[in-house]
Amino acid sequence: MKYIAACDTDAGISKYNNQDSVCVKTADTGSGRAALVMVCDGMGGLSRGELASAEVVRSFSEWFDRELPFELPDWDWETAARNVISRLRRLNAMMVDYGMREHLQLGTTATGIIAVDSKFMTFHVGDTRIYKISDKLSQLTDDHTFVNREVKNGRMTPEEAKTDPRRNALVQCVGVTADIFPEVKLGDLENGANYMICSDGFRHVLTEKELFEELSPQTVSSKKDMQKKLRQLIDTVKTREENDNITAAMFRAEF
Template sequence: MEYIAACDTDVGITKKINQDSVCIKTAKTNTGRAALILVCDGMGGLSRGELASAEVVRSFAEWFDRELPFELPEWDWHTAAHNVISRLRRLNAKLVAYGRRECLQLGTTATGIIAVDSQFMTFHVGDTRIYKVSDKLSQLTDDHTFVNREVKLGNMTPEEARTDPLRNALVQCIGVTDDVFPEVKLGDLENGVNYMICSDGFRHVLTEKELFEELSPKKLTTKADMQKQLRQLIDTVKDRDETDNITAALFRPEL
């Protein structure tokens, strides 16, 4: 079994600071393969969003390096899901407390994949998305946004949601409110499928057809392919005048 992964990030064409943070870690241990792929989008309208996103990435990266090796021999996915939710809630409480103490507003999305051998878990707070690219494009996460909630309640159509002034307003993120309810899902990895995590700045001006065609697992089979294509898509996004930071990561299991 092999894991192939790549990522890229860009400050974009208007902002002075890149508030996105991204992390890719893979390891081969005595008990098998493991991987962490994480994208955090610091809140552009809040001060110190880059601090919030970096803190979440730092916490999960340290867990992968220092704690995961001792957890793998007795790995249990339900325990792992409980631990991820607890970590996100602790990070939320820490950032909320820091913001109140320093009179700052800071927040971040947190969306990632943890893979161990042939299985994986997604964890998600906010509107950063995970897609599976196989013979079709499938969105694996549910946007924690005001408009998505209204669409589900039947108060708004998907067409109205795309142009609503509050389309970027989050109802959940890390570091803003006292309560956070992470979305966690378990699944089996599919051989030769590309999994993609991206901030909203990456996907805003790209169609689903473009995402499917440009990130096709038949087209991207190596890390070099992935890296080159992510940069080309980021350049396309910038050419289309996207004003946000732009970040994406690709993960491909070869079972």
Template structure:
């Protein structure tokens, strides 16, 4: 499996600080290539949300480089990734909470992490950043950890009601602001000639799933230039529709 990767971020039309942090990488080992991406949406006063999101991105990036050869050398079962990533999240949660207590501030971050190998994808999610798989169709791979998403899952609210509800941005948990954090994990088969996309919630509030699919499907994203242009078009579309949050996206094209 080979990969093309791209990423774009924008502070948006209202905020003065971009509290989103992200990374996307392709890594070569003796046994093949894989792709890795992290999307974190920080929250907190001043630049503290940016600190929380950047801290978690760095922690997962450090994990990647410490384990890059082991990922292919060993049979990386789902349970191994789950245990290591869950432990990493718990450590970062304690670290950020301790920082907040010492400095008298409240801060936290979402996290969506994706590892793509030739045959399998691994995703961790805390909060309401998302991962998608885009082919001829668009499929959300993660579940939002929000009040309204929980209500929809329990049948107490429709999708349309959730989009209009004032609580749509209220998280059930995030890293650094919850006593205990329980990440969701998702696993599946990596598809060839597909696009895998991570985004902060600011990227998706003002645009539809069909608009995302039409601009980010694999027949459109043929090289890194077209990937960047499509990302920037959708970011600009969000801004024209008055999205006030930071707006961030990562795309990975398999071939």
């Protein structure tokens, strides 16, 4: 089995700071292969979005380096899912407490994939998305946004949601409210499929047709391919005058 992963990020055309944070790690251990791929989009409307996103990535990165090797021999996905939810809730409580003490507000999305051998888990808070790209493009996460909630409840059409001024308003993120309810899903990796995680700045001005055609397994199959294509798409997004930070990461398993 082989894991392939890559990422790229850009502040974009109008923002001084890049409040996105990204992490891509793979490891080959005596207990099997493992990977962590995640993107956190710090909330630009708050005062410390870059601090929030970096703190979540740092926490998961340290877990992967320091704790995962000892967990792998007795790895259990249900336990892992509970631990991820607990970690995200602890980070949320810590940031809320910090914000209250420092009289500021900070928040971030938190979305990622943890893979061990041929299985994986997604974890998700906010509107950063995970796509699976094989013979079609499939969105694996559910946007935690006001407009998505209104569409699901029948109070807004998908067409109205695309242009509604509240389309970027989150109903869940890490660091703002007293509690969060992370979305966690378990699954089997598809051999040769590409998995892509991206902030909303990456996808806003790209169509699903473009994402599928540019990132399909037939087009992108190596780390070099991933790096080249992600940079090309980021440059495309910038030429289309997207104002947000732009981040994407890709992951692929071959077995």
